[in-house]
Amino acid sequence: MDDGERLFLAVKLWLVLVPVIITVISNSKLVAACDEVFEADALGFISIDCGASVDYNDIETSLLYVSDTCTDTGEIHEISPDNTWINYYQQQRKNLRSFPQGTRNCYTLKLKQGGNNEYLIRAIFEYGNYDSKNQIPVFDLYIGVNRWATINEAKSIYEIIHVPSLEYLDVCLVNIKQGVPYISVLELRPVDNSIYRKENGALSTIRRYDVGGNKDPIRYPNDSYDRLWSPLNFSDWDVKSTKSTISTQSIDEYKIPAEVLQTAAISENAIYSLSLYFSPPDPVSQCYVYFYFAEIEKLENGKQRELIIDLNGERYLSESKLDYLKAKVIAQNDPPINGSRLHFSIYSVNGSDIPPILNAVEVYVLLELPFSPTNLDDVNAIKDIKRRYKVTRNWQGDPCLPSSLSWDGLQCSNDTIPRITSLNLSSSKLTGEIATSLSNLQAITLLDLSYNSLKGPIPQFVALLPNLKILDLTGNNLTGSVPDALIQKSKDGTLLLRLEENPGLCLSVSRHKQKKYIIPITASTIGVLLILFSFIVLALYIRKRKRVDVGMATGSKKEGSLKSKNQPYTYSEIVSITDNFKTVIGEGGFGKVYYGTLKDKTEVAVKVLSPSSRQGYKEFRAEAEILIFVYHKNLVSLTGYCDDEANKALIYEYMVKGNLRQHLSGTDPNMLSWINRLQIAVDAAHGLDYLHNGCKPPIIHRDLKPSNILLTENLEAKIADFGLSRVVNEEIHSQSTTRPAGTHGYLGPEFNAGVVPNKKSDIYSFGIILFELITGQPAIKGGSGSSYIHILQWVTPEIERGDIQNVVDPRLQGKFNTNAAWKIVDTAMSCVCPTAVDRPDINNVLIELKECLAIEVSSRRNSKTESSNTTTSFLLKQTFLNPSIEMVPGAR
């Protein structure tokens, strides 16, 4: 039986009906409180049926599912759930809540056991074409302040095991302008702290199988953590089961349901292995695998089953004996494993006549959660202010993070645990008195409450805010006297205080009733204030301009100086690193690139700005500014720089395999295989996706071409050369360019019309690169004179004729999967669409390319499996949970 059939079988098994569980658990009636916080039930569970109109007890689990009618945003919709996908959560999937308004909408869950404890969090999305648009919305799912996944399929279940730090956890849906976010189900279950715990992130569930099982799925109440165990059986596996009780003494905390352990599969013969293939979503994902074994057959003569496990042909587990009716977990996750394909083979030890067994298996990948939520005191204070003044705006989720979604009117510090540093609620229709919770915003430097209807006195505490530099209370109805301490601060120049247009306020010290604008009068203090104020304005301005998701260096930026966390080098160090500029490895837009080695023997590439190049300096700066602020594994990274008066250089990681152009050109003997090419396309798309969608505001590369795509030892691709790149503010359309950007052959037709470079022009260039990967031919070929021919001119007719063999690089000698080839050709065609608006976003291109790669990989695996001597193998294909671990890397 081939893998295709196996999958079909697996799919068929999903259709087995779930017997209705009739256990009844008494549940006190719990209703979601209307302050938008969802409370746990007696078990510590939170079960939200998003879009339901009433709370009810679920007939499958008897758990209480609460409606989210108290959520003040969003719309309710009904759909017909697709029961060929899964046959559970039938009630919950009938409705959903969509969020057409606001960028970020959150569900706040109150953690009954508090923070620092472990929870399983599950979210289910079923689009069901509720809006009759037949367009699957794409949006981000956040757990607290970190991105959990991008939801881009019509039906998906996401699940993680996470240790939140605070007592409240926000699960947020973030609109990324590719459709209206929606959600069907949201659940939270406490899990024992001693298992699955990861300090550096959350575990995202990929697979959880009840091997040899027959019920779909096993979950609560059989599983007290409410994990979903789906059955896995293949016709050439022998299913075994027992009714006897299995002792779980040694693995008690895992609480594996008895029903899961009581079924198992063994291979047909002791010489065959049980073998499992599994492809992590990303070859660098850290994978955590849990195998569960229990002997459920009474073996004669006191014999024992003894297993070994191989991973990709190497020993993973040496002999392990099973005891009758005793459960065992094999979790060799220190260190976790990674790779593009993980192939486990479970064997019986040599010479044994007892075949190997497997009872259950779980696979997780680490979801990195690099960001920490804002300081708790600040969060509590600002939430209190939000409640008290009924601030609407976009105040949802964490106030500071992600920085692209920080609350309107707030500024935050860039600390690991951000602090609120400024609050501007000017003209926000605030009424009542000045809220005492403001006193808890201890890091605040600017407080602007001007032009509201605040009344009552100015409280003493405002004078005690240690960092307050600007306080603006202009245009309110404040009364009473101004605290002396405030006036003192204003006098000694540490505070800029504005109190005009408060008719009832009496200025006790100055006694000049008409003069309500207190400003220190000595020249020196004015000077101090001016400097202070301009510093803040400058900082805010820079922050606005340079706000990139990955944080940034703080402070002011002087023209001509580069400040970053990357290491600075002197010119003499550059000379020694490059061994007196011995080896030239390339020539960039602004000078030569030299090979170099750092003191610790790290190989580097050093781009030296040629002093004669004025244009070069602009490009040098552009590149440095972008690379200092962005970091992604598919963008070439800066390790240092030299910014001496006359000599400037940038130091990069050394890319051993040079650039993509070299590899595609006819003379290169180590020609790239088809799968290498697909992987390079995926890598480059990742990098571009980060520039376009991960950075706020987006960065347009403007000069994408194969010679700007560099390759590591393992042929991992990284985008380089940001000399022409621009940070674009998408709201500003008219951006004048003094110089045509990009390279002939990679520019879309709109350039003739003088269109300003934008995301879609990068997509065009990317499409041309894809065609070069596919065909192996350069963008423009031909020799001298007028015989130049553009790649699209010759490739389009071949595609229209349906002749894929003539399109794909003949040097591959047909070694490619036709489906994958057509798919990448289609993707490339969409990218080079003459009308820019019709070109896809890189995000979609990335999804398509990943599918190409998956098609290619699985087609190869199939052909390999046929020739291998393991009879029992299957492909763990990602049909159920859809992990996405495309996290934006943290600030360096």
Ligand SMILES: *[C@@H]1O[C@H](CO)[C@@H](O)[C@H](O)[C@H]1NC(C)=O
């Ligand atoms: C507060 O915001 C308003 C408009 O939203 C702006 O005019 C004012 O300058 C801001 N205050 C400060 C101190 O930046």
